[in-house]
Amino acid sequence: MLSSSLFVLELVPVSSAFCHTGNWWPRTLAGITAYLLCTRYSAGSGIYTGNSQDEKRAWRRCSREGFWAEEDYSRCQYANDATRVLYMFNQMPLNLTNAVATARQLLAYTVEAANFSDKMDIIFVAEMIEKFGRFAEKYKELGDVMVDIASNIMLADERILWMAQREAKACTRIVQSLQRIATYRLANGAQVYSTYSPNIAVEAYVIKSSSFTGMTCTVFQKVATTDRTGLPDYGRRDVDGNLDKQLGFKCNVSNTLSSLALKNTVMEASIQLPPALFSQKRRREIRPADDTIYKLQLMAFRNGKLFPATGNSTTLTNDRKRRTVVTPVILTKIDGLSPPHQHIPINVTLRRIAHGADAVAAQWDFDLLNGQGGWKSDGCHILSSDENVTTVQCTSLSNYAVLMDLTRIDFYAQSAGLLHPVTYVSGVILLMCLLMIKVSYVYHHSIIRISLKSWHMLVNLCFHIFLTCVMYVGGITQNKNATVCQAVGIILHYSTLATLLWIGVTSRNIYKQVTRKVKRCQDPDEPPPPPRPMLR
Template identity: 45%
Template sequence: AGAPELHTHHLIPSLRQVVFQGDRLPFQCTATYLDNSTQIRWFHNREPVQEDEQTGVIVEESLIHDCTFITSELILSNIHVSANGEWECAVSTSQGNVSKKVEIVVLETSASYCPAERVTNNRGDFRWPRTLAGITAYQPCLQHPFAAGPAGVGSAGEKQAWRRCDRAGRWEDGDYSHCLYTNDITRVLYTFVLMPINASNALTLAHQLRVYTAEAANFSDMVDVLYVAQMIEKFIGYVDQIKQLTDVIVEMASNIMLVDDHILWMSQKEEKACTSIVRSLERIAAHTLGSNSQHMAVTSRNIAFEAYVVKPESYVGLSCVAFQRWDGAPPGRSPPAERGAEPTPDQQLRLRCTTGRPNISLTSFHIKNSLALASIQLPPSLFASPAPAAPGVHCKLQLLVFRNGKLFCSTGNSSRLADDGKRRSVATPVIYAGTYGCGVGNLSEPVAVSLRHPGEGTDPVAAYWNFEVLGGMGGWSAEGCQLAAREPNVTSLHCRHLSNVAVLMELSGFPSEAQGAVEVLHPAMYTCTAVLLLCLFTTIITYIIHHGTILIPRKGWHMLLNLCFHIAMTAAVFAGGITLTGYRAVCQAVGIILHYSSLSTLLWMAVKARELYKEVTWKAPQQPDRDTSQAAPRPMLRFYLIAGGIPLIICGITAAVNIQNYHDNNPYCWLVWRPSLGAFYVPVAFILLITWIYFLCAGLSLQCRPSNQKDVPEPLEPPPRLGGNGDLLTDSVSISVTLNSGPPCPDGDGVYSLRVQFWALVATHALYVALWTFGAMAVSQHWYLNIVFSCLYGITAVALGLFIFVHHCLRRRDVLSSWFSCCPSYRNALPMQAYVHPGLGPEDGSQVFIGCEPEAARSGASSSSSPSSTGSAGGRCKLTNLQVAQSQADARPAPCPEPDAADGKPIRHTSNLHGRRSHRGRTKPCRDGKHHRLKMLRGPSEQPSGSRDNLREREAKRRSYPLNVGSHNSGLKGSKYDINLASADSVAGMKTGLWKSETTV
């Protein structure tokens, strides 16, 4: 019968009580009185309470009230520490028993406290407050979403973690089992453990679990391994019904071998998880093979499985080789799998078995493009025993090969075992052979095993894994195994055990990680990349330092510098970090930078191709005669948003989805194949398509240009108009020259024609695409093609660097002049130049600056509108009446006959005082004055002076001369030069009106 439902049952007090030692505490229990069998008994920590006046425990007689209620009292008159715990009032009746409990916490008079402490584990972050000794503290946590979860404490709607502070004021280990895991993978694996498994859903659950074990390299908690081991053990019970489960189980165990060594060690120490996985694999053949299945083979990344049904009377021996396909490597270079590469289906571990005892050599394996890792030869006398098997009995023979010994963790004191207290470690693959269904007697012939080890170790020992030693934790034992022969990277041994066999060595490091970290490319790639970087950075530094003297438009300057920088970034990061697979974080950073720089470089080329196409197809706008206003220049920010922002968005999304996309056991630091399709190759194909369309359109436009429209460099973009000339010149005057200039032209290069710019960009684009392709092939192909593509990469890198350097530096006169101007001797020998601001309307004329560089004049003109810029160009540019007149009279080139236009009307050419001209309407004979320069005229302010007094005297004399009075022969007075300003051949006339004094502001 169940517990009776009493109408009344009370216990006072009903809540937990905290009392001090020596206090008095009464209890009263009241219940419904049913019959004479109703009694009340008291229990302390489930022990009956006996009255003891010496200890202060007094139990009063039960009282019956009106045959309705029964009451009992318990008095603790002098509470001791031993009274701590649960006190229970139990009511027993003829129909059953029922009880109520209350917890008592007894504190000592001088009780201490447990300090406040923060605990972070896989269940969350818990902050335990300062707690009195003897008290149990509780912290709320999220409950499990499944009803099958462990029962918790506290209310039904809220689960809690608890932790007790002991009497000495020290925290005990807490109980966090009622809280959810914080890690997503751990939480999902835990839900698998809670799910019921049967024959109908076992395969589906196994496939789902395999997906999560594919991320085993990211497991950060030992319980992840524990849960997977529990699930594998459950699935083994269904392999006899579902044959496909074998493949999934082997693959899950293979993925577990990717977990960190320390996590595997902790899981083995906690619940023998690694031993459970190995034991489960060894039982596969016993469950799967039968009359309908004579053979089974499974391959995976780290485990190969093979099983046969053997007739002992016809058995003649068996030899098996574990190998892995790979695409070759140069001598001394380890295969991709040993360097941490992700094995492809042809690079996975597999077994190949033949009957008999053929001679097998791991160093000269006969299968092409394959690397033999382990071999085993089972003797013909394997099934010989004192009691031969009955005829018709079938034995099951199973073989397993583990790529390494990560599942064989020795957790105890193994100083007397083969590993000598962990001084030695497993240096080879582990190979296993076992039989089921028939007994195997003492082996008269040993099992011959050959194992390959990637690195050289010292003090090798042959051993087998003994599951019974170290209290069932398992360990390596050398009994019955001995070394037979040693070759470079191959060790042979003989063992008289059918078990897991390996060679243990004392290793100085971790060869696999070391080889992956120090792997280098072909020397030609480093040398040629250095040449490429030298050329690119020379170009970048030149264009930054001499930006003011190089005749290149603003947009072209930005595009060239960004293009060179991103090419340099791609080449430098590729050569320096593409093989750093041994450092996960560094490798991921390299992959992200290469992804970004590759996309950005192609986008900058596409932007440049678009701008070049616009210049080729540009047509002058139809504007009224006296309306020379220009549209405001569009900002360069749009180019940076396209060429820099789009790659940042793509790389950011790719990394945010899964940062492991940039390093998932690849042999190089780059995107894995599937994510790279959408994140790189599709965008690149689209960018190349757009770029080639612009190239095609620009090329056709250049080809179809009329023959009389000469392809010469176009004028630079005109600077802003001057708001006034009084603030710019302090010691000179401002002269306006009326120019009949045409409509404004788009930005253009001052040295190269559009045709030359087009073919230079096409060549740069082709060389960069070839460079990227050859570099990718050099790190992904086998050793022979690796050398070929490395050399092609080097040739392309040198060609690209030299082409950019020669085209943008050596073949430009303005760049050479900027370099030579750094030498004082060359700078003093240069003549003064006259520079005219182009593009101003005929009303205002053009500003003429003498004795300065064009860029200085432009900078001075652009800053003249603000008072703060007064005199900013005075040190470099001086304009005087004398110099302007001289520039007009002497600097004008020889007159050319004016050709007739197509309509028979004469063409009126414009005058350009600084030697540059427009290409519209020009004929070839008029090119003689293109680079004509003025002779240098030194004004008084540029001549050296002996003292401050001399300067003042000269200034006084100069001011006394009537500078603004013209002579009868149209010359200028006040100067030692006579300049004719009324030339009949002049194409530019001075504006009427008196010239202002030089001192006018």
């Protein structure tokens, strides 16, 4: 086997390109076809046959450019049950008769996408979504099912999605297939198209450039009432496994959000398209303003799972920090606007789903890393940010998100809210009582019948309780400045421990006084007992 491989290498011209190592395939010289035996593995997604002596093989060709090309697994089966079923789906011939039924069956199977453990599971589903897209122009229902399938795929583990993207650009193919759905629907004369799912919402409009005065679209998480397509409830899940959380769009032709407020909803994101979106385009062209028709597509993803960064793409990783998407992803596209419109400020507001440090506004570029795609910060910057919401501004139509370094959390950038009013009222009453006790015992200790030792313990106890209460009520919310926060923590530790110490000393002293025995008559010639000083 080794000698035959070397013989093939001698026949092929020397090339410096290689296909990278994969889960199964070794690093292979460009222009070579690699072969692997269908061996059985105890775990994972290894390919196998029932009889190892059959020596059946799978093959895959490495192109002369250094990319994996054609492949053939037909002689092997997958060890994982889910992978075998999805492979069977992938091999089924599709036509106008069975496309919708097959899509529904795949939707039902991808409900358990959270249990997918192999990158080939994602790759097979991506290929099936691409195949369904060929029939989406004829069947409106098919496009809705494709969105639901992609929504289920977002339940899969991030590592599996990352591997599928690196192996076959599976995530990119899914997103681009969804983009074509709206194009198909609007091509049939419809003016508006919308579809929703637990993790993905799609909205599309036909817009006349001459009458465009700006548009504001908001993504809400809303409660689903009735099924829009008559499909059963299977496959329509959110990230928590519930069937009642859906993402939906609400758009209006103005630049205000006042009319978009909905009851019992949570705003996930919003985007404002300015009135000048098409006007500058017309000024560059030497022709009068007309009613040019454009197709606007908006797509919202609950998180960034379908946009995995497979390598160091841009300035996002120049500081060697691994940043992660911490907001929903908003995708915008206008068909018919070519070249892409630049230098038009577009404001996007995104709700954060995780907290980290070093936030960066970024947009996804499908062409980076030889088509693998990647996040870049060029043309985007953060306008404002608070504990839960970040507003960014970008100068081109793209896919927007906020990335943060989750390896450390920037606690001090998060402002803590005030305590409950009862806490402040109770704290003031306690401080006034403690202050009265201390003043009384300091200025009138000579007429108060108490021993010097007890007086000393009581004053110290009141002082440290007073200090603890003041630092807690006044300093527990001071977390904007690191130095102030650390100082508050140190003083709170000291005052709390000191309070416990004086409580213990006072309790011991009271116990000794209560259990003290009556002194016996002492002989005048007997020396007095040695003193027993209090523990300092």
